[in-house]
Amino acid sequence: SAVISQKPSRDICQRGTSLTIQCQVDSQVTMMFWYRQQPGQSLTLIATANQGSEATYESGFVIDKFPISRPNLTFSTLTVSNMSPEDSSIYLCSATGVRSYNEQFFGPGTRLTVL
């Protein structure tokens, strides 16, 4: 399986600030995604990170709040903008198209706490 790394692994941020999370895959992938997992909940898809074009956002998520970049096939960033305590969650990056058809692998997640 591919190795997906995320930075930072955790952060504590102040209300109103922004945090950019980086996701790096150790091989070229076709699709990259960003998920949010609120405490005690399942994963909710935020958006699909498209290489070279604007991300595709799911209902309830907008680009102004969660800008995403994917400059190449192995790297993506998610920014959580103008944070509030409700944004406290684990944010996970995932990727597909890695050797095995459509298996989706996940990074370790970034645990964000907003004060």
Added chain:
Amino acid sequence: SQQGEEDPQALSIQEGENATMNCSYKTSINNLQWYRQNSGRGLVHLILIRSNEREKHSGRLRVTLDTSKKSSSLLITASRAADTASYFCATDVKTSYDKVIFGPGTSLSVIP
């Protein structure tokens, strides 16, 4: 948005017993995947079953898929305390682009 439902939401069994978790979904899928997540840890990919497959095995895991009922089950045989975790099914939804949607998960506790 979540398109799957899992039951039970929580399951507690004795070590050595079998654990069965069920997942139902609403729309046509390309495949279905099961994941495990230990408390506070990342997701571990367990198994992928394609829409044209009915059953798949991996070690102590057995997954079935019934596309006519839009449901899947995960069976863990001879459970161990280390199997204590949350288990999620995730469906690869057929849209203009592939995206994977997670169910709410089943919390499994295996008592030594």
